[in-house]
Amino acid sequence: MNWRPNNASGVVALIVVAAILPLLGSAFAVTVMALAGLYAIVAVGLNLLAGYAGKISFGHNAFMAMGAYASGILTVRYGWSPLAAMAAGAAGTGLIAFIIGTPVLRVRGHYLAMITLALGQIVIMVSTRWTEVTGGLAGIPGVPDFRIFGLVFDTKIKMYYLIWCIAIALFLLSFRIVDSRFGRALRALGAHEPAAAALGVAVVRCRIQIFILSAVYAALAGSLYAHFLNYANGTFFDLSVMIQLMAILVVGGIGTLWGPMVGAVLLIWVSQNLGSYAEYSLLIFGLLYGGALLFLPKGVVGEVTTRLRR
Amino acid sequence: MMDLLPVLLVNGIVFGAIYGINAIGFGIVYNTTGIINFAQGEFVMLGGMLTSALYAQAHFSLPLAILGGIAATVVIGVLIERIAIRPLWRRGAKDWTYVFMLFAVATVLPNLVMLWISRDPQTFPSFGGMQPIQLGSVTLSGQALWVLGVTVVVVVVLQGFFNHTLLGKAMKATAVNRRVAAWMGIPVERMVVLSFALAALLGAVGGVVFTPLISTQFDAGIGMTLKGFAAAIIGGMGNIRGAIAGGLVLGILESLSTAFISSVYGDAVTYGILFVILLIWPTGFFRPLIELQQEEI
Amino acid sequence: MAAVIVMLEVKDLRVSYGHIEALKGVSMHIGHGEFVGVIGSNGAGKTSLLMALSGAVPVRGGSVIFDGQDVTDLPQHLRVDHGIAIVPEGREVFGPLTVMENLELGGFHRRRASRAEVRRDQEMILDLFPILRQRVRQLAATLSGGEQQMLAIGRALMSRPRLLLLDEPSLGLAPMVFYEILDTLRRLHADGLACLLVEQDAHITLGTTSRSYVFRTGLIVTEGSSAELRRSGLVEEIYLGPTGEPA
Numbered sequence: 001m002n003w004r005p006n007n008a009s010g011v012v013a014l015i016v017v018a019a020i021l022p023l024l025g026s027a028f029a030v031t032v033m034a035l036a037g038l039y040a041i042v043a044v045g046l047n048l049l050a051g052y053a054g055k056i057s058f059g060h061n062a063f064m065a066m067g068a069y070a071s072g073i074l075t076v077r078y079g080w081s082p083l084a085a086m087a088a089g090a091a092g093t094g095l096i097a098f099i100i101g102t103p104v105l106r107v108r109g110h111y112l113a114m115i116t117l118a119l120g121q122i123v124i125m126v127s128t129r130w131t132e133v134t135g136g137l138a139g140i141p142g143v144p145d146f147r148i149f150g151l152v153f154d155t156k157i158k159m160y161y162l163i164w165c166i167a168i169a170l171f172l173l174s175f176r177i178v179d180s181r182f183g184r185a186l187r188a189l190g191a192h193e194p195a196a197a198a199l200g201v202a203v204v205r206c207r208i209q210i211f212i213l214s215a216v217y218a219a220l221a222g223s224l225y226a227h228f229l230n231y232a233n234g235t236f237f238d239l240s241v242m243i244q245l246m247a248i249l250v251v252g253g254i255g256t257l258w259g260p261m262v263g264a265v266l267l268i269w270v271s272q273n274l275g276s277y278a279e280y281s282l283l284i285f286g287l288l289y290g291g292a293l294l295f296l297p298k299g300v301v302g303e304v305t306t307r308l309r310r
Numbered sequence: 311m312m313d314l315l316p317v318l319l320v321n322g323i324v325f326g327a328i329y330g331i332n333a334i335g336f337g338i339v340y341n342t343t344g345i346i347n348f349a350q351g352e353f354v355m356l357g358g359m360l361t362s363a364l365y366a367q368a369h370f371s372l373p374l375a376i377l378g379g380i381a382a383t384v385v386i387g388v389l390i391e392r393i394a395i396r397p398l399w400r401r402g403a404k405d406w407t408y409v410f411m412l413f414a415v416a417t418v419l420p421n422l423v424m425l426w427i428s429r430d431p432q433t434f435p436s437f438g439g440m441q442p443i444q445l446g447s448v449t450l451s452g453q454a455l456w457v458l459g460v461t462v463v464v465v466v467v468l469q470g471f472f473n474h475t476l477l478g479k480a481m482k483a484t485a486v487n488r489r490v491a492a493w494m495g496i497p498v499e500r501m502v503v504l505s506f507a508l509a510a511l512l513g514a515v516g517g518v519v520f521t522p523l524i525s526t527q528f529d530a531g532i533g534m535t536l537k538g539f540a541a542a543i544i545g546g547m548g549n550i551r552g553a554i555a556g557g558l559v560l561g562i563l564e565s566l567s568t569a570f571i572s573s574v575y576g577d578a579v580t581y582g583i584l585f586v587i588l589l590i591w592p593t594g595f596f597r598p599l600i601e602l603q604q605e606e607i
Numbered sequence: 608m609a610a611v612i613v614m615l616e617v618k619d620l621r622v623s624y625g626h627i628e629a630l631k632g633v634s635m636h637i638g639h640g641e642f643v644g645v646i647g648s649n650g651a652g653k654t655s656l657l658m659a660l661s662g663a664v665p666v667r668g669g670s671v672i673f674d675g676q677d678v679t680d681l682p683q684h685l686r687v688d689h690g691i692a693i694v695p696e697g698r699e700v701f702g703p704l705t706v707m708e709n710l711e712l713g714g715f716h717r718r719r720a721s722r723a724e725v726r727r728d729q730e731m732i733l734d735l736f737p738i739l740r741q742r743v744r745q746l747a748a749t750l751s752g753g754e755q756q757m758l759a760i761g762r763a764l765m766s767r768p769r770l771l772l773l774d775e776p777s778l779g780l781a782p783m784v785f786y787e788i789l790d791t792l793r794r795l796h797a798d799g800l801a802c803l804l805v806e807q808d809a810h811i812t813l814g815t816t817s818r819s820y821v822f823r824t825g826l827i828v829t830e831g832s833s834a835e836l837r838r839s840g841l842v843e844e845i846y847l848g849p850t851g852e853p854a
Contacts, residue, residue, distance in 0.1 A: 050406065054404075054406060055406075056406050056409055056410065058413060100585070103588065104588055107588075109346070109405075110346050110405060110406065110409045111588055113346070113348070113409050113413075114346070114536065114539050114584075115584070115585060115588060117532070117535075117536060118536050118581035118584055118585065119581070119585075121532065121533070121536065121577065121578070121581060122577075122578040122581050122582070125575060125577060125578045126575065126578060129574050129575065239417070239532070243417050246410065246413065246414070250410065279425075280421075280425070282417065282421050283418060283421040283422065283425070285417075286414050286417040286418035286421060287414075287418060289410075289414050290394065290411060290414035290415065290418065293398070293407060293410055293411050293414065294393075294394070294397055294398075294411075297401075297403075297407075
């Protein structure tokens with residue numbers, strides 16, 4: 001592994017803060033931060049896709065829904081263990097991502113964005129109407145607490161720790177990916193696609209793999225969400241979730257390592273603390289992320305990094 | 311069920327005409343600027359919503375409301391270009407930045423409309439002035455005739471514009487080769503604004519002529535964006551007749567599949583069609599103005 | 608030197624692409640109605656010079672003065688108003704448009720002028736290149752290389768330029784075809800059009816122009832009368848490089 005000192009210390013700081021937060025903050029804070037952790041997981045995956053492979057998905061809310069439903073249906077109706085259900089959800093979602101991604105990522109341009117937008121719409125529609133399977137707008141209640149090897153995560157605080165353990169693990173995994181040969185290939189891709197292709201980088205295969213990985217991250221987050229709320233409802237993962245994810249990516253900083261993490265924590269705090277402005281939350285998020293594109297193109301992390309380098 | 315076929319076909323054609331007009335808008339922006347306009351469907355929504363607001367809330371007469379709604383949408387289209395696109399263009403931003411930005415626009419606009427105009431579906435009366443026509447077992451309502459008539463007019467006017475006016479040819483030239491067009495003295499930035507204005511105009515016209523048939527709502531934009539895109543892909547981005555043909559094909563497929571496959575999942579089936587099309591024919595049936603490149607795995 | 612009234616004055620021009628310096632401080636001039644050449648091998652900066660003069664790339668340093676006016680940072684689409692037209696490398700005609708439409712677009716910046724005048728110019732260009740008249744309604748993409756070159760030149764001429772920039776017009780053309788085109792250029796020059804001919808083919812350039820500049824790696828290494836440059840055997844040096852100097 002190629003650790004740069006400041007990244008390692010950042011991760012340590014993150015672990016420390018995540019560990020002690022429940023001791024200092026209120027129950028509300030813990031819930032908010034748990035949510036932030038879930039969004040961070042999805043955002044890290046999306047960031048790999050957008051920031052390094054240069055492709056955009058507007059349908060990751062659909063992958064979250066798939067994970068949530070897999071966990072909900074398999075544990076509630078078929079008695080599967082939460083771990084097995086989550087794995088099945090991740091695998092199934094990955095497969096769907098493979099099926100969609102392979103033809104679409106072969107073509108230049110931003111067809112993936114349109115296709116995933118359509119996917120998101122399809123999943124919302126199916127979630128709402130296929131009531132026998134998904135429970136429709138009501139969803140699937142009674143999702144059991146997550147448990148591994150006898151450890152039962154029956155309180156919000158325990159779920160908070162589980163979520164952040166997984167988030168940090170996946171975050172570190174993304175470091176590994178970015179630093180690997182695969183990651184370098186991706187960055188060459190982002191920098192100059194024709195050159196990367198000429199150098200024999202398996203351009204399309206890289207993209208498909210990253211897309212699948214990002215979909216799996218999203219499915220994992222969806223599964224965790226279902227266990228966190230003890231309730232699986234895919235209709236929750238609609239376009240507004242996608243907008244929040246976009247805002248997190250852009251405000252955090254696309255293509256930066258820490259962007260998704262920072263963005264998730266910042267923006268989920270904002271969204272939960274809007275109070276009387278809650279009605280305007282989508283508008284605010286849309287403006288935030290359009291504004292960031294115009295005025296803060298490198299995102300918070302990007303700008304700070306640039307400034308520190310001077 | 312088969313005796314329903316004529317009705318389904320006619321329905322499909324009427325809906326398809328609107329998808330086609332929207333697809334032309336997509337194509338114009340894409341060809342001139344290389345940008346996929348994720349906010350295209352919002353222009354359709356705005357045309358309908360603004361017109362209905364002017365008619366129902368500001369009590370304009372219908373013709374004036376229609377003109378006002380279309381004009382306001384065009385103004386919004388130009389503003390979007392000024393505020394959201396031009397700064398990115400000047401910065402030399404990469405493709406995906408525009409996609410992100412237009413998605414942001416496509417989320418802010420419906421929200422503003424929902425907050426300032428209404429959450430509920432809106433409509434306004436049919437235009438009148440056209441008598442319904444009986445074609446065998448099918449009745450074409452007056453408004454449906456308006457849709458078809460407007461579509462024909464749009465196609466004729468646009469073809470005249472692009473093939474017979476210097477400005478239209480300059481836009482085509484910009485689409486073919488921006489740098490050389492600039493060397494000829496063609497102000498490329500102005501072509502970009504013009505393309506957005508045209509896209510907004512087309513979307514608004516489609517929305518206005520469609521709303522009396524099916525009403526509109528603040529969140530109708532995304533669906534129209536996806537369907538317009540699908541139609542544009544089927545027809546080949548930027549080819550006017552191809553776009554209309556693509557729209558018609560999509561409309562008919564949608565109509566048939568809603569009847570024969572499932573009516574509950576209507577739109578989902580349409581999107582499934584889009585996916586299949588992209589799988590097999592990413593570049594569309596008709597020759598697009600600018601070739602998209604295919605890469606091997 | 609007595610004060611010469613120069614049409615184009617380039618002082619210490621610098622152009623970079625990212626960290627790569629393509630032009631490292633180039634100074635040259637073109638007088639009214641002169642036929643000037645620029646030769647040098649690949650990567651010498653010849654095309655960068657034309658890109659800077661036509662406004663297609665930003666200038667990092669130095670200045671370009673055309674007819675007494677500073678056009679260094681003038682936007683690309685306004686250069687043709689001043690009388691600078693370019694025939695790009697590789698012709699770059701508007702393929703999906705017809706020959707006639709290409710010519711029309713060449714005259715775009717004169718769109719407010721009388722249509723009759725513009726039409727007269729079109730006729731003149733079709734007289735100049737009779738083959739184009741035969742293909743007037745054909746799509747430009749269907750023309751041969753030589754015909755496209757003629758179209759590209761005709762298109763540039765439609766703007767009534769005072770200075771015509773030509774970027775490697777001989778590339779991809781059979782020599783006979785190119786000599787015909789060269790003849791036409793000579794005639795235009797005789798009528799008073801100033802030309803800047805950028806070519807890899809030194810023989811042709813030195814044979815056609817009155818004065819030439821020799822570029823190497825972003826700088827001018829020699830300049831002078833084309834006839835003398837030809838006699839001095841410099842041509843071999845350009846391609847082989849004098850011994851001991853980095854290429």
